[in-house]
Amino acid sequence: MDRNDVVKRYEPVKDNMLNILHELQNNNPSNYLTTEDLKWVAEYLNTTYSSVYGVVRYYSMFSLKPRGKFVIRVCNSPLCHMVDDDKLIQSIKNQLSIGLDETTDDSLFSLESSECLGHCAEAPVMMINDKVYKNLNSSKIENIFQSIRSNEKNKKL
Ligand code: FES
Incomplete structure (x- = not known):
């Protein structure tokens, strides 16, 4: 499924960042966020890659490496x-x-x-x-x- 399809119900505002990251991670069969995901979210929310990366690193429920189902x-x-x-x-x-x-x-x-x-x-x-x-x-x-x-x-x- 395309990232646009995954997050289409979320307005491109920073308050939606956590929900969007959750959706993307949950839609990855390997249960993690890729570098491309983070870049895509930064662009979608008109923010920097490092601010998205910071959020992902802060919350332990997000992973940057493949995990089990x-x-x-x-x-x-x-x-x-x-x-x-x-x-x-x-x-x-x-x-x-x-x-x-x-x-x-x-x-x-x-x-x-x-x-x-x-x-x-x-x-x-x-x-x-x-x-x-x-x-x-x-x-x-x-x-x-x-x-x-x-x-x-x-x-x-
Ligand atoms: S200490 Fe609170 S759930 Fe384990």
Whole structure:
């Protein structure tokens, strides 16, 4: 899909920059923003490449490198950390055989750490794309991954 099609419902004003960047990233099957995307947004919003680049670098949800279809963001803020003591992230690493900021060989999952995801009372917490998962443990995570893999497999049939 052409960039113009992706963002046509957004007026070319700077207040729309975050929404436009989100749309472009979500429409890239590899879940990231290219240099061409940033240049295009700068031109569309009549601003500089460096101001767009600065926004992309500031917000951790944006990536400048290819990622999996499902981006797992594990909360690494103090409360989740205290409740969980890194067991969640270790379990994910083991189950997917990847480290932080890495992507599985099948390009399905990428693993990132995140600041507070806003659900501290239900720690430990992670997000996969836009969905929040709370009160996690190893078996819940295993079920979540199995369910995603199975859905993806069914889509291919
Ligand atoms: S500290 Fe983890 S969600 Fe807030």
